[in-house]
Amino acid sequence: METMVTRSYMSRREAEQQSFNLLATVLVPAVAILLQVLLPRISPRLAIVDLPLIVTLFFAVSRRNPIAGTATGAVIGLLQDLLSGMPAGVNGMAKSVVGYAAASLGSRIDVENTATRAVLTFCFSLLQSVLLYLIQRHLLEIHGFHVLWLHELLRAIVNLLVAVPVYLLLDRWKRQD
Amino acid sequence: MEFVTRFKNALFLIAVLLAQAIALAVQVRGPANAGEPGGERIRLIRLWTIGAVTPFERGAQALGSGVRNTWYHYIDLRHARQENDALKRQIAQMRIDEAAIAEDALQGRRLQTMLQFRQRYVGSTVAAQVIGTGASDQSHILTIDKGSNDGLKPDMAVISPDGIIGKVREVAPGTAQVVEINDQTSGAGVILESTRIRGILRGTVAGRVQIGNLTADSRIKPGEHVLTSGGDQVFPRGLPVGVIEKIEPDPDHQPYMAISIKPAADLNRIEEVLVITGMQSELSDQAQQDLAAAQAKRAADMSAEKLPGIHDDETGTAAQNSTSAPTGSTGGQTVKVPRPEPVIHPDRYSPGATPPATDLTPGAKSQTPPPNTVRNATKPSNSKSTQEPQELQ
Numbered sequence: 001m002e003t004m005v006t007r008s009y010m011s012r013r014e015a016e017q018q019s020f021n022l023l024a025t026v027l028v029p030a031v032a033i034l035l036q037v038l039l040p041r042i043s044p045r046l047a048i049v050d051l052p053l054i055v056t057l058f059f060a061v062s063r064r065n066p067i068a069g070t071a072t073g074a075v076i077g078l079l080q081d082l083l084s085g086m087p088a089g090v091n092g093m094a095k096s097v098v099g100y101a102a103a104s105l106g107s108r109i110d111v112e113n114t115a116t117r118a119v120l121t122f123c124f125s126l127l128q129s130v131l132l133y134l135i136q137r138h139l140l141e142i143h144g145f146h147v148l149w150l151h152e153l154l155r156a157i158v159n160l161l162v163a164v165p166v167y168l169l170l171d172r173w174k175r176q177d
Numbered sequence: 178m179e180f181v182t183r184f185k186n187a188l189f190l191i192a193v194l195l196a197q198a199i200a201l202a203v204q205v206r207g208p209a210n211a212g213e214p215g216g217e218r219i220r221l222i223r224l225w226t227i228g229a230v231t232p233f234e235r236g237a238q239a240l241g242s243g244v245r246n247t248w249y250h251y252i253d254l255r256h257a258r259q260e261n262d263a264l265k266r267q268i269a270q271m272r273i274d275e276a277a278i279a280e281d282a283l284q285g286r287r288l289q290t291m292l293q294f295r296q297r298y299v300g301s302t303v304a305a306q307v308i309g310t311g312a313s314d315q316s317h318i319l320t321i322d323k324g325s326n327d328g329l330k331p332d333m334a335v336i337s338p339d340g341i342i343g344k345v346r347e348v349a350p351g352t353a354q355v356v357e358i359n360d361q362t363s364g365a366g367v368i369l370e371s372t373r374i375r376g377i378l379r380g381t382v383a384g385r386v387q388i389g390n391l392t393a394d395s396r397i398k399p400g401e402h403v404l405t406s407g408g409d410q411v412f413p414r415g416l417p418v419g420v421i422e423k424i425e426p427d428p429d430h431q432p433y434m435a436i437s438i439k440p441a442a443d444l445n446r447i448e449e450v451l452v453i454t455g456m457q458s459e460l461s462d463q464a465q466q467d468l469a470a471a472q473a474k475r476a477a478d479m480s481a482e483k484l485p486g487i488h489d490d491e492t493g494t495a496a497q498n499s500t501s502a503p504t505g506s507t508g509g510q511t512v513k514v515p516r517p518e519p520v521i522h523p524d525r526y527s528p529g530a531t532p533p534a535t536d537l538t539p540g541a542k543s544q545t546p547p548p549n550t551v552r553n554a555t556k557p558s559n560s561k562s563t564q565e566p567q568e569l570q
Contacts, residue, residue, distance in 0.1 A: 033312055037230060037320075038237050040310040044445040047314035066186035074193050082226040084311035085318040085346055085354055085362075087204040088219050089197035096197070100190045132315070139198070140205055145361070146382045 018062045024173040029055050029076050037083055048155050050125065052076045054163045056095050057124055058170050060102035061111045069106075073099025087140065094131035098124050114164060121163040125156035224349045227320065231352045234309040234320060300455030302336075303327050307447050308352070317360035317384055319343070321450060324351045332411055334453040340417040340441025341365065341405060342450050353452075357444050358418075359384045366408035367418050372396045375406050378418060378438065386419060388436040389427055397424060403438055413456060417441040 020028075032051040039046040056076050060069030077095030081088045102124055111117060129152040137145045181188065204219055303323055311318030323329055325348045335342045335355045343357040356363050359380040367378045367388065374397065376388035391397065401421045407414030419438040427435040 034230065034233050036312045037234065037309045040314070041237075041241075041307070047310070052312070067189045070186075070190045070193050074197070078197075079226060080312045082223045083230060083318075084313040084316040085356060085360075086311075086313060086316050087201050088223070089201040089204075091313060093194055093197045093201075096190060096193050100186070104186070135201075139201065142361070148383055151383070 060099040061106040064107040066103040069099035069103030122160045125159045238308045302451040317357040319355040337442045366406040368406040370402040386438040
């Protein structure tokens with residue numbers, strides 16, 4: 001007896017799209033922002049790590065949905081702005097673009113590989129620095145605003161180093177659709 | 178419709194960016210529009226966000242303090258006994274030193290009273306504990322555990338025993354955000370302690386503190402202390418700000434110098450702060466009069482600095498004259514009668530150049546010799562060549 005095999009054709013994005021339960025979706029960004037506020041109290045040098053960016057990238061790349069990536073980036077960035085005393089929208093806009101770009105890229109390349117994730121984190125960290133510079137210098141017209149590019153390069157490296165173990169930890173929260 | 182479906186991702190991103198750009202525009206339109214509904218709404222959302230995070234910050238602070246206290250007070254007690262003995266010896270030595278210092282302090286108070294200079298501009302303060310920082314290293318923000326319930330208001334000065342810290346920005350009922358002096362958006366009026374040059378202090382992107390509105394001046398040197406000038410209406414006058422660390426040309430504002438300041442307070446390790454909630458000058462007319470008198474004195478000092486200095490040899494002569502001035506006795510106290518200092522260019526109006534009234538004859542021509550004669554009469558003729566260059570100095 002011949003067995004009928006049902007086959008459906010799905011895109012790579014649909015096949016690998018992952019989701020998270022509500023608790024993880026709310027709790028992980030909240031904890032990242034809270035740690036971002038508290039860690040510099042232990043050592044001011046820890047402020048160089050951008051945990052909200054790492055979390056934005058993780059969710060955007062895992063979901064592979066640009067709309068979800070944009071929304072996640074916007075919410076996390078706005079919360080960061082509200083707590084840092086900066087005008088609401090500076091980090092929000094930068095992280096929206098980062099979330100969108102990361103999700104778009106995530107649907108095209110294999111982002112499960114640790115090396116790829118590290119390179120993505122490095123590149124998107126630099127992209128965020130450029131976006132923040134453009135927003136503050138040209139949109140807000142803050143005269144005399146400068147970016148220390150060596151510092152931003154160092155930040156990208158530190159984010160890369162922190163992101164790899166954080167991604168491995170957060171992978172446990174994933175739910176394959 | 179197909180267009181929307183096809184480009185829904187990009188359209189969503191554009192919509193989100195546009196909404197945030199509008200929100201930014203509302204916030205940065207300036208203080209004149211701060212009371213508008215849009216700006217007020219964002220301020221409320223900010224306060225709610227701070228309020229939501231505060232319990233966690235308090236919890237972390239309490240946990241950290243608990244762990245630290247347990248460690249320091251109960252576990253890490255090695256060498257505590259030896260340290261205790263050393264401290265007791267130190268206290269004994271300090272008591273001896275204190276007696277000597279107390280005498281100096283009394284003298285200082287007496288002098289202050291004589292000058293009628295009372296530095297009582299800080300009226301009341303509220304002590305607060307730092308419980309959090311800003312969520313971005315581009316902003317230098319502190320969260321403190323006191324808010325509007327404790328009388329805090331925006332723009333109040335925040336200080337520590339070492340120096341100024343910043344000013345209050347957002348105030349929630351139980352907490353407040355403090356913008357530090359090294360934040361890019363902060364500013365403070367300052368004065369250089371010895372040269373009395375005024376400047377504006379600003380934070381930089383690197384989290385440093387700079388004075389950027391002064392042109393090159395040879396009098397400004399590293400190591401000079403910087404104080405608050407009181408001109409910003411936020412910080413009381415005379416509080417320590419820091420020490421000049423480096424002076425270099427400002428590449429962005431070419432005629433001006435970038436004077437880097439090392440803050441007096443360690444801005445990276447602040448545990449407790451004082452918020453100045455009341456200024457004495459607002460309460461007392463007397464204090465305002467004192468301030469005006471002190472400013473007038475300072476203006477006189479600055480004018481005196483700009484005038485040509487007195488030669489050392491003349492100062493010496495003046496000192497000699499003052500010591501040789503006639504003295505009188507009043508009620509057991511010796512009072513020195515003031516005597517005019519010798520003039521550089523004597524003429525017929527100079528003290529001592531006019532003969533006594535008893536020697537004058539009504540209607541007779543003046544017998545006063547011309548000024549040159551007086552000067553030459555007091556000096557040997559061959560000393561004129563050496564005298565003139567001194568006068569020109």
